[in-house]
Amino acid sequence: MRNKKFLALSMAILLILLAVAGCGKKDDAVVDKPTDTAGGENDEVAAIDSEQYLNLILSAEPSTLDASKGSDSYSNGILNNVLEPLTRLEEDENQANFLAPAGAENWEHNEDGTVWTFKIRDSVWSDGVKVRAQDYEYGIKRSVAKETAAPYAYLLTPIKNAEKVNSGELSVEELGVKSLDDNTLEITLESPTPYFLSLTYQRVMLPQREDIVEQYGDKYGSELDTLVYNGPFTLTSWVHNSELILTKNENYWGKDEVKLQNINLKIIQDENAVYNSLSNGSVDLATANKPEWKEKFMKDENLTHLEVVNPNTFFMFFNTQDKVFKNANIRKAFSAAINREELANVIFHGVHAPAYGWVPPNINIGDDEYRTVAESPVKKLADENPDPKALLIKGLEELGMDPDPSKLTVKISLGATDQWFRTFGEYLQQMYIKNLGVNFEVEQMEWPVFNSNVEEGDFQIGYMAWGAEFNDPIAMLSLLKSDSAAIGTGWVNPRYDELIELSAKEMDPVKRLEYFKEAEKILLYDEAALAPVVYQRLNVFQYKYVNNLGVTPFGTQGYKYGFTQGR
Template sequence: MRFKKYLSLTIVLVLILTALTGCGKKDAVNDTGSQESEGQVVEKPLDSEQYLNLVMVAEPSTLDASKGSDSYSNGILNEVLEPLTRLEEDEDLKNVLRPAGASEWTHNEDGTVWTFKIRDAKWSDGVAVRAQDYEYGIKRSLAQDTAAPYAYLLAPIKNAAEVNSGQLPLEELGVKSLDDNTLEITLESPTPYFLQLTYQRVMMPQRQDVVEKHKDKYGSEIDTLVYNGPFTITNWVHNSEIVLTKNDNYWDKDIVKLNSVNIKILNDENAIYNSLSNRSIDSSGVGKPEWIEKFKGNKDLNHIEVTNPQTFFKFFNTKDKVFSNANVRKAFALAIDREELANVIFHGINVPAYGWVSPNISIGDEEFRSVSEEPIRKLAADNPNPKALLIKGLEELGMDTDPSKLTVKMTLGSTDQWFRTYGEYVQQMYNKNLGVNFEVEFVEWPVFTSMAEKGEFQIGYMAWGAEFNDPISLLSLLKSDAGSIQTGWSNERYDELIDLASKEMDPKKRLEYFAEAEKILLYDEAVLAPTVYPKYNIFRYKYVQNLGVTPFGTAGYKYGFTQGR
């Protein structure tokens, strides 16, 4: 059921400039904009005109919640539709799941049947929001003919795989409306991360009458859409601008302070940075080191650094003779100086990666990386000489143990200059640290994905981001039935651990399962070699308040406002 979702690094390395994050710990602000300071209330009125000017580097591919797969469409959908829940932030910037389209929910004793009470609300055209709208949205995302790219996220729902493959009709899916205000979802088995799916686009409400009226055009223009979120779209000039306007029919409209959010679509970095510099826009991600340093010196800007829940990594073809050996894979995993790579190639912007699960992913109430050992660090500590591992591996393979007689090739899915610089740098690392003849070939991304699927490579390189806030989002990608990252590797114990973790409700036991699985993946078998976690630098004018900070957060612009523009 899982769809293959390669992330082209050409896309990954493009800046995320959509103002996804905020400016550190939020001040305590009451509804009038007053700030509380050590028991005293200091009057600081909101600006009389409440608006934001922001930027995106590309426009949404579609605003059809079932069919979209890009971050741009997802960002807009979070502003104009109301999912069952929203992942928001408390005062300590920890993610908190809060009621949204559902006012409350309950589940049976074993957590397999969930009941959501849909709050009284209206769509932007005045029609009542009903449980049937959520039911229809979920079923449409799983319908085989929709071909929703993220349908696999709904796998925990009863009969989801069979419905998505066409083996069972939609009526057999474990989703039904008991009445206009009650939605019942039945799962295949207890699923500890199920609530993390309730704010995903594939579970957003959709109006059946609107979808059927506009058919293939649904989501392509504003006159094909209705909205039940904090904002509506009042203007969409393709590849130029999207204007969001406060939705007066929104159930929580009194908390929404912004009257409009004007989003320019620009893909020229210098144009974006100049717009930020001259205040044409209020916030932007910044990727060029020289601009980062320039903006750091601007006292009117807040600087926010966010480590994204995403991992850049090398992956080995375990069906290849050389890389069928674990010690060879370990040697190539260790012969990378991650600190140097982060500083030289990524200009100190990104963070060295020593685990597969990236930062900002939680297990229970704690960040996974803060409570789980980093396997690559342990592998390096136990094996200070990667070249010795390589020689040992070659001996086990019955090959010549002289590394200088070994030729290995890495394939990169881009031909642009950044990748050529990266390839040359990695080539120097492997020549120096392992003494092998290391070659790099550059192909376009579609060619690369085809080669990977056919197993026509030795070492590949790409990135993957977590879809939701749980370690299983990344660790499940390496299950033998996932078909996501083409390593050719399978491990029965690894599969068993992921299956156990997918049903275990105790966070401590889940942590044990995940830690063992990650150890098998990186320390025992070295199937992957994580390199860096991407870190985004966002600069935002200080008058912008109360936008979200955390990468998974879906509060969007709902609580935003300006003071002192």
């Protein structure tokens, strides 16, 4: 989301614009984008502003712009605009998604769908070097290689030998990815995979220049001068924890379709500062879920209101290697003790919905929305344990610890330092003291520090959000496989792994549904490796002069077709 994989808890707008997933065909829709014509500009282009720029907000510093190693939504949003994936999931005038050629001009597959061949279009990197099929091959192989420790590597398990390469059992040269020549990339799968094309616009399949990665080593992706680009924009300024500036890439193959010259991304964490920035016009777009601000912006005739239902789950997760949270009953107690309805109403102002499953709404299984046909394991857990303190006491006894909850001190780590998170932490503290009788501590830190601590296992309880990379339950459920580094719970369950592996190869949606339901029950009811809290809803307000930004939850259109008219 974390993309990987830590999809950082985003209280700002970039999450909407730059989320990922889904698939379709180019033929399914034709988008009428403002383009120049041989005889001059059309009416729409002629009327756009002479100065093309956007002022937007990031709510945290990107952890890294190394496409393989990063995992948060902030870095994913930048990468989506500065690198060119094989395909893009774009939007038509009705916000319907369709799969569009991007780095690949076209593609084909063999009869059973296990061998895919992509024709790489003629284009160059921002430094003038030709973009080759080998760049995509290297990027994919680097993401799968064990030594990279890519948090999103699990997404590529459908590729032949990916799991064995990622575990170190086979060398990366055995991966089913190879360049047939400079413009032809061949990818071989383990078996037919219904969602494979949905992976072709994920960060772990982005192209990377081997010479640049080797030149900068561990510094690659950490500073402006360690990167090259082949997407619609380049990163021309990066003042850490302050601002990033994207500039139109004049070497981009589709530069004639790119109207925006600059995108200024201010890093602002304070919620009120975000609202004030939108109100005074210093930013062009923001989310506003606080009732008083939402009402104010709804009345502003200069703003357009968009209600976006994101396939994102906000959740708490437990370090199952911790001496306390290695016990399933203790984890279940901390999940059952959450009053999700109250939390949604009080902390999230009634905007978000209580979450009783891991897979969020708007994710389909066959023709059905998954949440409408699957059980709610968390609700079942809470209903069966009206006094979660009893579960806690049982777990403490199983660990041979003092069963008195008042003697137990636990700590939650929050990856932000703003007032909203401070209020949220205080709410959780009061809730757990009341419902479990424990000593509950809250520590706040900047996102990169939080991210690092989680990766090192230096935490007890964490909190963040994750969004599905594509429209299938496996996009969320595969995050908790034991070979996934996505969410640092340290949790392992062989039956869960087996169910996810079966669902990845099963073409019958009825059978897949049963696999997913059993897996979600193990994850949330039997083991409680994590505790979903709410599903995300966003109220987005943008000035009416802003046009053609990608807004669908799974789309990867980003800023490519954006422009302003009438600023």
